[in-house]
Amino acid sequence: MSKAASRSVTIAPEKRQAHRSKGQRYFNSLVKQIENRRGLLAQWEAFTPVFQKRYVDEFIPLKQASMDAQAKLVHRLDALHSDKAFNATERRLISRLIRELMQSLIGTHGDPTLKPIQDRHADTASGTPAEFDIDSAKAMMAQMFGDEFVDGLDTDSPEAFIKHAAEKFEELRAEATAKAQAREERRAKRKKTPKQLAAEARKEAAQAEVSQSLRDVYRKLASALHPDREPDADERTRKTALMQRVNEAYAKRKLLQLLELQLELEHIDQTTIDGISEARLAHYNEVLREQLGELDRELSDVGARFRATYGFPYGPLTTPERAMEDLDAEIAHRGNMVRGIENDLRTFDNITQTKAWLKALERRQRD
Structure with a gap:
């Protein structure tokens, strides 16, 4: 790789920011942001x-x-x-502790004997569902959706009421969807105004110019690198590899990679970059902005896949270091948990020590 390949594609790097045009400053900013996203993906x-x-x-x-x-x-x-050595208060505390432990075990641990233990220590007092107040629910729905919504709602039983209400909600949803679809159909049939047609034409023309600017860079590279025109076998192999990079960059509209290849191959120099016209620069900036958006989406996908696979980090996915810090903390937590349980199990071999342990636990929970 030539020396040019190590340089960033920057307009007038020796000039102060104030001496560059708005388009040049935006170009340099986009290039810097793209390089930053590339670095994060590489990390x-x-x-x-x-x-x-x-x-x-x-x-x-x-x-x-x-x-x-x-x-x-x-x-x-x-x-x-x-064990009859424990009183009712201590047994209630033991049951509560079992329920807390079971929250993270049921469904994740394969021990089939855990479910009967969970059933034996179920908190029936807190498990009793509150009585469903049909009149209050009906009044709330009437206030939110109008009296016509609750007209005819079945009030014989909570189950019938909920089923009937769900059907009414579905009717409202279907009606709203139908109305929205009808509006879209009417909007599509409406004849566009001259102003709207002109705006669409300008947008299409701008997109065509952006694509043409990208295509111009590609054609210059393709013309210089075409392997079929190269008689030397080694050089043909080199150009074939470079042409693959050019085709990939063009297919993905990666303008910055194409410009970097031009620098690498010394098809352009700093003077050429500095001399890009404002009109062409506007087109380049549009392509670079698209490329930056693609990189941001790619980073978001990387984060989503990483979190779905490992569950780390717990907070925002910022840097690899953050993910490793969370993993370090979880490893330390799990290790401390195992050691703590081993100590507790040894304590339980002695009734007096167990009672003292329960008393200390109750005091900590109360505080």
Whole structure:
């Protein structure tokens, strides 16, 4: 790669910002932002395999170990609950602790004996559903949607009321959809005004000019690199590889890559870049703006896939370092959890120490 390839495609890099035109400043800003997004994508590409290895080698086994330890703790607490050495208050505290532990175990841990334990310690007092007030619900719907909405609503039972209300909601939704579709159809049939037609024509012409500017850069590169015109085998191989890069960049409308290739191949120099006309610059800026948007969407997709696969980081996906910090914290948390449960299980071998442990737990929860 030539020395030119290491240079950024920047207009008048030696000039102060104030001495560049608005279009030139916008061009340089877009180039800088694109390079930034490229760097972030490269960071994630290099970082993900490193993260994955640590996730699989360290976190997954430790996660399973912590769940196994919690399941073991549930079984031990369940056994303590039936011990007559504990009074009613202590047994209620044990049941509450079992329920808290079960929240993260049921559905994720494969121990089939956990479900009966969960059933034995279910909080029936808080599990009783509140009585459904049909009159209040009907009044609220009338206030929100009008009296005609609740006319004829079945009030014989909560189930019948909810079913009837759901049907009424569906009728409203279907009616609103039909009205919106009718409006769109009327709008589509409306004859466009001369002003609207002129605006559409200008937009189409501008898009055509933008595409033409991109095509001009591509054609210059393709003309210089066409492998079939090269008699030397080694040079033909080199040009074939370069032409592949050119075709890929053009297919994805990546203007900056095409300009960088021109610099790399020394088809243009800094003087040529500085001399880009304002009209051509406006077209270039439109393509670069599109490219920046594509890179932002690509970064968003990378973040969504990463979070869906690993669940880290818990907050905004900003940098690879943030994701690794969250993984470090979770590994430390799981390790502390396993060690803490092991200590608790040893405590439970002694009734006196267990009672003191329960009393301390109750005090902490009360505070």
